[in-house]
Amino acid sequence: MLTVHHLRISQSERIVWLCEELGLEYDLKLYNRDPETRLAPPELKALHPMEIAPVIEDGDLVLGESGAIMDYIVGKYAPDTQLVPGPTDPDFARHLYWYHFANATLMTNGMMMIAVNAVQAEMPPPLMKRVTNAWAHLEAALGEADYFGGSNFTTADIMLGFSLTTARAFNDMSINHMPNLKAYLKRIGARDAYQRAMAKCEPGFPPKLD
Structure with missing residues (x-):
């Protein structure tokens, strides 16, 4: 059976959500962050060389990286x-763009901000502009269609959801300011x-939807 290893309060919630959208049977293993380092505990780190979530197991396969x-x-x-538009779908390119934007741009921006905050510095203006541009871009896209993947919900929405x-x-x-x-x-x-996904992977943690 497919096993999903989820680190609490992390982007691995995406995988749980995907499994629920697809109606798959899977085994979910939850891990709490180390109270001092806020990183993954040793038992999760041992699963993959990157020592981070998400990780899945499927038979002999161990796989990381959300995408x-x-x-x-x-x-x-x-x-x-x-959930994935095909090449002949009018929303094919739009879906691909936002699916990859999630990690290539939005998550990268978020990690930059975490790193800057960790050293108690301020974001340099060019980097802050990159952040504000991204959120303005997201808001504008949702003025064009109901979902990032276009007229229908897609895996692009799942990828973006955590951020x-x-x-x-x-x-x-x-x-x-983003209606x-x-x-x-x-x-x-x-x-x-x-x-269902949030109740399973983040029990007691209300989703941040406003």
Whole structure:
């Protein structure tokens, strides 16, 4: 059986959410962060050379990296899912763009901010501009379509979800000036699969949807 290793309050919630959207059977293993370092505990680190989540096991396979895991699960367990538009779909390119934007831009920006804060410095203006541009880009995209993947919910939305929700619970960023994003998060929060996923992987932690 597919096993999903989830580190609490981390991007591995994406994998749990995907499995719930696809209606897959899977074994979920939860790990709490080390109370001092806030990093993964030794038993999770031992699973993969990068010592971070997400990690899945499928038979003899051990696989890390959110995008790789999502592509693997879809390709093996749900190749015909509507969560991934095909090349003839009008939303094909849009879906691909936002699917990769999630880690290549948005998560990278977030990690830069964490690193700067860790040394008690301020973001250099060019880097801060990169951050503000990204969030303005997200807001504008949701003024064009209901979902990042286009007219329908796709794996691009799942990939972006962590940065737009859980990650915001640990900074002071407000989205009150982003009506499109606020409306979008209401749509996401109403999804049964999202609610099931968060109840399983983050029990007692209310999703950050506003």
